[in-house]
Amino acid sequence: MTDWQARAAALYTGDFRPMFIGGAWVPAQSGEVIEARNPATGALLATIPKGSPADIDAAVRAARRALEGPWARFTPFERQALLLRIAERMDAEWETLCLSDTLDMGMPISRTLLNHRRIIGMLRWYAGQAVAIHGATIPNSFPGEILSMTVKEPVGVVGAIIPWNGPMASAIWKIGPALATGCTVVLKPSEEASLTVLMIARIMQDAGLPEGVLNIVTGMGLEAGAALAAHPEVDKIVFTGSTATGQAIARAATGTLKRVTLELGGKSPVIICKDADLDKAVPVAAMSVFANSGQVCIAGSRLFVERGVQDEVLARLADFAQKLRVGDGLDPGVDLGPLISARQAERVAGYLEAGRAEGAALITGGTRLSGADYGSAQFFAPTVFGNVTDEMRIAREEIFGPVISALPFDTLDEVVARANATPYGLAAGIFTRDLGTAHKLARRTRAGSVWVNMYHAIDPAVPFGGMKQSGYGREGGVEQIEAYLETKAIWINT
Ligand code: NAD
Numbered sequence: 001m002t003d004w005q006a007r008a009a010a011l012y013t014g015d016f017r018p019m020f021i022g023g024a025w026v027p028a029q030s031g032e033v034i035e036a037r038n039p040a041t042g043a044l045l046a047t048i049p050k051g052s053p054a055d056i057d058a059a060v061r062a063a064r065r066a067l068e069g070p071w072a073r074f075t076p077f078e079r080q081a082l083l084l085r086i087a088e089r090m091d092a093e094w095e096t097l098c099l100s101d102t103l104d105m106g107m108p109i110s111r112t113l114l115n116h117r118r119i120i121g122m123l124r125w126y127a128g129q130a131v132a133i134h135g136a137t138i139p140n141s142f143p144g145e146i147l148s149m150t151v152k153e154p155v156g157v158v159g160a161i162i163p164w165n166g167p168m169a170s171a172i173w174k175i176g177p178a179l180a181t182g183c184t185v186v187l188k189p190s191e192e193a194s195l196t197v198l199m200i201a202r203i204m205q206d207a208g209l210p211e212g213v214l215n216i217v218t219g220m221g222l223e224a225g226a227a228l229a230a231h232p233e234v235d236k237i238v239f240t241g242s243t244a245t246g247q248a249i250a251r252a253a254t255g256t257l258k259r260v261t262l263e264l265g266g267k268s269p270v271i272i273c274k275d276a277d278l279d280k281a282v283p284v285a286a287m288s289v290f291a292n293s294g295q296v297c298i299a300g301s302r303l304f305v306e307r308g309v310q311d312e313v314l315a316r317l318a319d320f321a322q323k324l325r326v327g328d329g330l331d332p333g334v335d336l337g338p339l340i341s342a343r344q345a346e347r348v349a350g351y352l353e354a355g356r357a358e359g360a361a362l363i364t365g366g367t368r369l370s371g372a373d374y375g376s377a378q379f380f381a382p383t384v385f386g387n388v389t390d391e392m393r394i395a396r397e398e399i400f401g402p403v404i405s406a407l408p409f410d411t412l413d414e415v416v417a418r419a420n421a422t423p424y425g426l427a428a429g430i431f432t433r434d435l436g437t438a439h440k441l442a443r444r445t446r447a448g449s450v451w452v453n454m455y456h457a458i459d460p461a462v463p464f465g466g467m468k469q470s471g472y473g474r475e476g477g478v479e480q481i482e483a484y485l486e487t488k489a490i491w492i493n494t
Contacts, residue, residue, distance in 0.1 A: 022062030023211025051219030053227035066212030083127035108329030125460030156235030261473030266426030270300035348401030425467030
């Protein structure tokens with residue numbers, strides 16, 4: 001038994017874990033529960049409340065009371081101090097938090113541990129933002145008579161809905177800006193992975209978060225999630241998840257004209273030009289998809305390769321993919337963990353079948369892994385399809401599995417047009433040694449983040465988000481902070 005396995009056995013023992021409403025740890029009003037299972041083994045980790053619209057209503061009312069209660073009197077410096085305390089306590093429990101994410105959603109421990117800057121660093125950055133928020137005095141047409149100025153106020157009660165593929169980061173990217181700006185939050189984690197979010201709420205409570213400022217309602221999307229998106233007392237919805245759900249949420253939020261931020265799906269292009277440094281480009285392009293077994297919104301799953309280097313890139317990709325270790329992410333040597341659920345495994349198996357049927361060349365992988373090492377049968381070999389054409393489903397649809405679709409290209413104009421020919425616009429990668437080519441491609445690609453000779457970088461101060469049907473609004477950067485604030489103009493007749 002590895003050290004991680006021993007710690008895992010003690011962390012979740014199949015018991016009931018309540019949710020967090022108005023500062024209290026409670027079951028669902030209906031008494032119903034959802035099972036939280038380890039996707040690598042199928043083992044029961046815990047049961048959690050199956051929150052209903054009635055629980056959402058209780059949480060929203062608690063968040064409204066907190067917004068108008070003592071939380072409103074917290075100074076920016078007190079909010080900063082609280083955020084720093086939370087960062088410190090999460091830092092102290094970092095390994096346990098990472099272990100929880102690995103158990104709950106399968107991401108290998110070797111990768112969850114790498115997210116420290118994205119989570120603890122982000123909290124510290126939000127703490128800095130808390131004391132940087134300010135309005136302005138603005139010159140007007142009546143100098144000396146009338147003073148006009150702006151002040152920034154919290155947008156109010158924030159409803160946050162997050163997916164399962166990176167629960168810790170998704171939660172912090174929504175709770176952090178809310179605390180920095182003085183908002184309150186009702187957060188609904190994914191029914192597939194709620195446990196780490198509950199652990200975060202406990203840490204925040206211990207750090208001194210006043211009751212009702214953060215509420216966690218676990219439950220199903222179509223029940224608790226839909227009730228939150230439509231609740232009239234919610235002022236803003238921040239959502240990360242699929243484009244289809246984002247559309248449903250935007251429709252539900254229209255009723256009371258909630259502010260809406262949407263971080264949605266993608267089918268991001270990665271372009272390898274023939275002058276690229278392939279020693280760097282191939283591993284990075286491969287891991288842009290294979291990290292978290294492809295269950296990443298920014299997965300660079302359309303790999304455009306300039307024809308002159310196509311054969312070499314495919315050969316190197318196959319070699320790289322075959323060396324990756326797939327298995328239970330509690331083993332620190334494992335690179336790829338399981339897919340989140342049997343449903344997701346069926347979906348990915350369907351795309352592997354579609355790729356073959358539509359005539360793509362299977363370069364490596366293409367199989368579901370079974371046997372003693374692969375308990376839950378939700379493991380897949382990292383897969384590369386070559387000779388993919390733009391019309392194939394594996395080139396158009398978000399697979400959310402470890403599958404690269406490689407497409408050859410001949411000219412830069414052509415690859416820009418093809419890379420942009422998608423309803424999505426979340427991210428893009430470009431590999432070239434030519435600065436001019438890098439600059440031109442970066443400017444012409446319609447994507448919220450473009451990485452040159454790298455991928456995956458996300459930093460607190462740099463805005464992240466999508467164009468087109470990958471969503472609207474940004475997380476990180478001052479753009480995100482602004483989205484949690486209202487600007488009020490005040491006129492004073494002197
Ligand atoms: P999902 O859309 O199925 O679910 C996301 C969340 O929405 C869950 O909490 C779910 O319970 C809830 N939900 C479902 N239906 C709802 C409804 N009608 N009303 C309100 N809430 C509802 O997505 P998923 O399968 O959990 O996650 C995978 C998707 O998330 C992928 O498409 C991926 O690209 C996307 N994603 C995007 C980003 C980003 O930053 N752009 C990051 C991570 C994941």
